[in-house]
Amino acid sequence: MEKARKTSKFPLSSLEVAGACTVVLGFGLGLLCVYLTMPESDYSFLKLPRTLKDLRILRDQLENYTSDYTIQVLVGYCMVYIFMQTFMIPGTIFMSLLAGALFGVLKGVALVVFAATAGASSCYFLSKLIGRPLVFSLWPDKLNFFQAQVAKRRESLLNYMLFLRVTPTLPNTFINVASPIVDVPYHIFFLATFLGLIPASFVTVRAGIALGELRSLEDLYDFQSIATLFLIGIVSVTPTVMSKSKT
16 A cells, blocks of 8 residues: 555656656657648648637648648648547547548548547556556546446456446546556457447547537537447446346
């Protein structure tokens, strides 16, 4: 217990700080390379969207580049999405809507699931390196709950993690950061993330196609959408429940 308390306190070691800075520098260099390969133009519109109005402006501008500079737009999109996921920057829902607006449903879902899984994985490993103090300070109660549930469901952990990913029971940001702290194996974390994000990504990306008709983010997840996600989540844990009942 004493060791756990010590590892949950700031400050970070020099090695941990160096690791985090290296990750930030890597993302920065990647985005700079994408920027340098784009044609000379006015890119003042390039900013993280915070409202639907910002998102529509960004979509209208990027549509002019997507067909001629598809690779650069894809790489830039993925790097921004992964960066936001890695460092828990809010607004990835706008990025998911943008994927639908620019690439359509199938390509958009594939892009969002890839970027979200990569970003969640990056956050997982970064949290494994330096995340313990942050989790203990921000979400102590949620962490205790999550740790108890993971310990209780070790034999069916994939089903439980799938349930969490599909349903809004716990925030995805918290799951990304807390999973390595409570010893969720990466292969289970990866599979649950990759498969569990598909339903919600489909809902969001599909809404991005009709971006002009979207009035608020609340319109994305109405009662029917949330009920559907919970139904999928319940199906994901049903085999475990049935096996326990037989036992």
